Amino acid sequence: MRGQVSDLVALDIGGTHARFALVRFGDDGAIIMDDPITLKTSDYVSLQTAWEEFERQVTGPVPRAAALAIAGPVTGETVRLTNNSWVIQTGSLDKQLDLDRVVVLNDFAAVAHAVARVPEDQFLHLSGPDEPLPQNGTVSVIGPGTGLGVAHFKRVDGQYHVQATEGGHVNFAPVDHVEDALLKRLRNQHRRVSVERVVAGPGIVEIYETLASLEHRSVEQLDDRTVWERGLAHTDNLAVAAIERFCMALGSASGDYALSHGASAVVMAGGLGYRIRDTLRYSGFAERFRFKGRYEPLMANIPVKLITHPQPGLFGAAAAFQREHFLETV
Numbered sequence: 001m002r003g004q005v006s007d008l009v010a011l012d013i014g015g016t017h018a019r020f021a022l023v024r025f026g027d028d029g030a031i032i033m034d035d036p037i038t039l040k041t042s043d044y045v046s047l048q049t050a051w052e053e054f055e056r057q058v059t060g061p062v063p064r065a066a067a068l069a070i071a072g073p074v075t076g077e078t079v080r081l082t083n084n085s086w087v088i089q090t091g092s093l094d095k096q097l098d099l100d101r102v103v104v105l106n107d108f109a110a111v112a113h114a115v116a117r118v119p120e121d122q123f124l125h126l127s128g129p130d131e132p133l134p135q136n137g138t139v140s141v142i143g144p145g146t147g148l149g150v151a152h153f154k155r156v157d158g159q160y161h162v163q164a165t166e167g168g169h170v171n172f173a174p175v176d177h178v179e180d181a182l183l184k185r186l187r188n189q190h191r192r193v194s195v196e197r198v199v200a201g202p203g204i205v206e207i208y209e210t211l212a213s214l215e216h217r218s219v220e221q222l223d224d225r226t227v228w229e230r231g232l233a234h235t236d237n238l239a240v241a242a243i244e245r246f247c248m249a250l251g252s253a254s255g256d257y258a259l260s261h262g263a264s265a266v267v268m269a270g271g272l273g274y275r276i277r278d279t280l281r282y283s284g285f286a287e288r289f290r291f292k293g294r295y296e297p298l299m300a301n302i303p304v305k306l307i308t309h310p311q312p313g314l315f316g317a318a319a320a321f322q323r324e325h326f327l328e329t330v
C-alpha cells in the first residue's frame with residue numbers, strides 16, 4: 001500500500017501490545033492492510049503518547065480516521081483496559097488524536113467482524129463437518145490468549161450483527177475427576193472460579209501442577225510460557241499431558257458456548273489458538289466439544305474452524321469502521 005493514500009488507522013490495543021495498521025478500502029469493498037507497527041503498551045503512559053510514536057514511524061500522511069479494538073468492556077465513555085493502565089475517554093478521542101471519525105469496539109467483537117468478513121480460505125478445519133460457515137445462522141467466536149475472549153455474530157440474508165460478550169467469566173464446569181481436582185485447587189485461591197482461570201494461557205500452570213499433585217510428584221515452579229514451550233516441544237511429558245487437558249477443557253467450554261449461543265458453527269481465534277492448532281486437531285478437543293448428553297448428535301453437526309488471518313483484531317476493526325461509514329450491506 002506504500003505510496004497510496006490510506007483511509008484509516010486500525011488499532012488493536014491489548015494488555016501487552018498496541019498494534020497500528022494503515023488501511024485502504026478498495027472500490028469493491030476490499031480491506032487492504034499495511035504491515036502493523038507494534039508497540040509495547042508498558043513503554044507508553046497513554047494512548048496519545050503511543051499514537052505520537054506511531055505517527056513518527058509512519059512515512060506520509062496519517063489518515064484522520066481511526067478504528068480502535070480494545071481489550072476491555074466498551075460500554076460507557078471511559079474504557080479501562082483489562083491488563084494495562086491506559087484509560088481511554090471515547091467521547092474526546094477525536095480531539096485528543098485530531099481525528100474526524102472514530103469507531104471504538106471491544107477487541108473480541110472486532111475478531112468476530114473479521115470472522116464474518118474474511119474469505120473461506122482463511123479458515124482451517126478443526127472438527128465436525130468440513131463445510132463453509134453458514135450463510136444464515138449464529139457463529140460463536142472463541143479465543144484463548146492471555147484471557148478468554150468470546151463473541152458471536154448472527155448472519156441473516158447477507159447482513160450480520162456482532163455481539164461482544166464476557167463469556168470467559170462464566171463458571172468453570174468440571175466433567176471428570178481431574179477437572180474436579182483442578183476446580184478444588186483453584187477454589188482454594190479464588191472465591192469463584194471462572195472458565196478463564198483454566199482455558200487461557202496462564203491456566204496451563206494450574207493444570208500442570210494439578211496433574212503433578214494427582215501423581216504425588218513434586219515439580220519445579222514454571223511460568224506459563226515455559227510449560228507451553230516444553231509441552232509443544234514434547235520435552236516434558238507432564239507438560240504434554242497438561243496441554244492435552246487444556247484442549248479438552250477448551251472443547252468443553254466451546255461446546256457450552258455453542259449450545260448457549262444457539263450456534264451453527266464455531267471459530268477459534270487468537271495467538272494461542274493458532275500456536276496449538278495442530279495439537280488441537282488431534283487432541284480430545286472434538287470429543288469434549290460433542291460431549292453434551294442427549295445433544296451429542298446436534299454437537300457432532302457443528303463445524304469448528306480456526307481463523308488463520310494474522311491480525312483479525314485489526315482487520316475486524318477496519319471492517320466495523322467500513323460498515324459504519326461506507327457500506328450498509330456488509
Ligand SMILES: Nc1ncnc2c1ncn2[C@@H]1O[C@H](COP(=O)(O)OP(=O)(O)OP(=O)(O)O)[C@@H](O)[C@H]1O
Nearest residue numbers: 014015016017145146147201202224228270271272
Ligand atoms: N511462545 C509463547 N510466547 C508467549 N506466550 C505464549 C507462548 N506459548 C504459549 N503462550 C501463552 O499464550 C498466552 C498469550 O496468548 P496470545 O498470544 O493469544 O496473546 P493475546 O492475549 O492475544 O495478547 P496480546 O494481544 O496482548 O499480544 C500467554 O499467556 C501464554 O500463556
